[in-house]
Amino acid sequence: MLELVNLSFQVPDSTGKPKEIIKNINLTLKDHTLTAITGPNGGGKSTLAKLIMGIERPTSGRILFDGLDITDMSITERANAGISFAFQQPVRFKGVKVKDLITLAAGSKLSTAGACEYLSKVGLCARDYINRDVDGSLSGGELKRIEIATIIARNTPLSVFDEPEAGIDLWSFNNLIKVFEALHETSENSLLIISHQERILNIADEIVVIADGLVKAQGPKDSILPELLNGTEGCKFYQ
Amino acid sequence: MDQIQMTLLEQITGLHEVPAGAYNIRANGESVQRSTTAHIDIVTKEDKPGIDIIIRPGTKNESVHIPVVLSQSGLTEMVYNDFHIGEDCDVTIVAGCGIHNGGDRDSKHDGIHSFYVGKGSRIRYVEKHYGSGEGTGERIMNPITNVELAENSYMEMETVQIKGVDSTKRITNATIGDGAKLIITERLMTHGSQYAESEFNVDLNGIDSSTNVISRAVAKDDSRQLFLAKINGNQKCAGHSECDAIIMGNAKISAVPEITANCVDAELIHEAAIGKIAGEQLIKLMTLGLTEAQAEEQIVNGFLK
Numbered sequence: 001m002l003e004l005v006n007l008s009f010q011v012p013d014s015t016g017k018p019k020e021i022i023k024n025i026n027l028t029l030k031d032h033t034l035t036a037i038t039g040p041n042g043g044g045k046s047t048l049a050k051l052i053m054g055i056e057r058p059t060s061g062r063i064l065f066d067g068l069d070i071t072d073m074s075i076t077e078r079a080n081a082g083i084s085f086a087f088q089q090p091v092r093f094k095g096v097k098v099k100d101l102i103t104l105a106a107g108s109k110l111s112t113a114g115a116c117e118y119l120s121k122v123g124l125c126a127r128d129y130i131n132r133d134v135d136g137s138l139s140g141g142e143l144k145r146i147e148i149a150t151i152i153a154r155n156t157p158l159s160v161f162d163e164p165e166a167g168i169d170l171w172s173f174n175n176l177i178k179v180f181e182a183l184h185e186t187s188e189n190s191l192l193i194i195s196h197q198e199r200i201l202n203i204a205d206e207i208v209v210i211a212d213g214l215v216k217a218q219g220p221k222d223s224i225l226p227e228l229l230n231g232t233e234g235c236k237f238y239q
Numbered sequence: 240m241d242q243i244q245m246t247l248l249e250q251i252t253g254l255h256e257v258p259a260g261a262y263n264i265r266a267n268g269e270s271v272q273r274s275t276t277a278h279i280d281i282v283t284k285e286d287k288p289g290i291d292i293i294i295r296p297g298t299k300n301e302s303v304h305i306p307v308v309l310s311q312s313g314l315t316e317m318v319y320n321d322f323h324i325g326e327d328c329d330v331t332i333v334a335g336c337g338i339h340n341g342g343d344r345d346s347k348h349d350g351i352h353s354f355y356v357g358k359g360s361r362i363r364y365v366e367k368h369y370g371s372g373e374g375t376g377e378r379i380m381n382p383i384t385n386v387e388l389a390e391n392s393y394m395e396m397e398t399v400q401i402k403g404v405d406s407t408k409r410i411t412n413a414t415i416g417d418g419a420k421l422i423i424t425e426r427l428m429t430h431g432s433q434y435a436e437s438e439f440n441v442d443l444n445g446i447d448s449s450t451n452v453i454s455r456a457v458a459k460d461d462s463r464q465l466f467l468a469k470i471n472g473n474q475k476c477a478g479h480s481e482c483d484a485i486i487m488g489n490a491k492i493s494a495v496p497e498i499t500a501n502c503v504d505a506e507l508i509h510e511a512a513i514g515k516i517a518g519e520q521l522i523k524l525m526t527l528g529l530t531e532a533q534a535e536e537q538i539v540n541g542f543l544k
């Protein structure tokens with residue numbers, strides 16, 4: 001479904017020398033899988049997600065989506081080809097209402113009831129939120145959940161979530177796990193979730209560990225997760 | 240009225256037919272239709288162009304519409320409309336001006352609206368400006384609004400100018416009495432080579448008087464805007480002004496807030512922010528499938544809504 005081929009991304013550092021953030025990554029996501037990406041802060045996970053969505057452009061390498069080379073496609077083209085991305089830090093807007101954002105995401109006229117359904121899925125009492133602006137008046141956790149609701153509304157073949165758990169309270173977190181499980185079970189779509197949470201890793205089919213711009217480990221959950229959780233062995237991914 | 244005038248009327252009032260309640264429609268420099276009610280009278284001024292709108296004390300849940308349309312190229316007019324609002328009223332006033340200029344001479348409407356709001360009254364005042372027509376003649380509007388709020392009265396003023404006015408210079412002067420409150424919301428968009436200037440002078444003269452002046456503006460292309468907000472706190476009072484602007488293309492915007500406290504218990508705040516659309520906002524909407532141009536339009540429309 002998604003193939004990253006020799007993908008690299010570098011930026012100039014403070015002295016102007018190139019700094020490699022993604023180092024020749026090769027990675028294949030299978031159809032209809034839930035893949036979790038984990039690894040230490042600063043390892044390059046968010047950058048990889050942005051490369052997939054087209055927000056950053058690779059220095060070299062190719063990205064294939066269902067066999068189609070999307071490396072040179074714009075963000076809009078990739079979105080319309082069937083990729084969604086939930087930001088680690090969702091964007092705030094003055095004057096754009098929660099309902100507007102969900103309607104844009106759903107890509108068709110949406111009844112208030114329809115929009116509310118997506119909000120309820122992420123544990124927000126829809127009536128209180130639907131007509132609010134997606135602006136500074138929302139808390140970080142509320143914003144994050146609205147962001148997730150827009151991605152659910154898009155319902156695309158591939159959805160990328162960047163640390164969806166951040167800022168979300170425990171009760172909602174339990175629901176969030178259920179939401180991801182349901183998304184995974186009830187559709188043919190694939191999910192790519194960047195997370196540090198054991199409980200999210202636990203519902204994944206595949207786990208990829210990324211550190212220092214490299215794939216440090218990759219494989220079925222059952223083989224990767226025990227190693228991650230085992231203190232001494234887990235450490236080897238983080239070195 | 241002809242089709243062009245009806246279209247203008249629809250743009251500024253949102254109505255497809257003559258309004259309910261009291262109204263006075265002015266077209267090409269003359270009053271063409273008028274209606275009064277048991278509580279609201281409209282009288283033509285004798286000494287100068289314009290009307291007196293007299294609202295009896297205790298008038299509730301009524302509305303007055305006084306739209307102006309100009310479709311004759313080269314027409315220039317100066318109109319005085321005075322609103323005498325009695326005590327304990329609750330009314331909505333809808334004004335507005337639409338100019339269609341299909342010719343090469345400038346068309347201009349300068350309106351001076353004065354509001355004398357009686358004790359305890361609540362007024363909602365909506366004013367919309369709109370221009371159309373392919374002519375090279377400019378569409379010019381220079382409204383002046385004077386507001387006097389008596390004790391414990393309340394006025395909400397909403398002004399909108401988002402299309403087709405080439406040049407505008409707007410001045411709003413207000414004096415606020417004891418316990419009275421004035422809220423102004425202005426929405427302004429300029430494009431092409433348009434110029435817009437908006438000046439507010441609010442004197443908080445009463446004990447516990449307050450005001451909130453909120454401006455949302457978008458300047459595109461080569462247009463220019465100047466926003467001036469002066470609030471004087473002369474008593475124990477609260478004043479707040481806020482200018483939030485999006486700048487695009489080669490446009491220029493200046494915001495000049497001025498607050499003066501002449502009393503130790505005056506609490507005054509001003510905020511002004513001008514900037515281009517945040518790149519991450521565009522990116523977010525593009526990840527939902529919008530093109531960059533569609534994303535821009537969505538953000539601007541939302542901002543001005």
Ligand SMILES: Nc1ncnc2c1ncn2[C@@H]1O[C@H](COP(=O)(O)OP(=O)(O)O)[C@@H](O)[C@H]1O
Binds near residue numbers: 044046
């Ligand atoms: N555009 C950029 N310019 C400079 N440094 C960047 C840029 N994008 C990411 N980085 C750096 O690359 C590293 C990886 O960042 P990121 O992908 O956000 O990591 P993660 O999401 O795994 O925590 C960090 O050190 C970050 O500061």
Ligand SMILES: [Mg+2]
Binds near residue numbers: 045046162
């Ligand atoms: Mg990250």
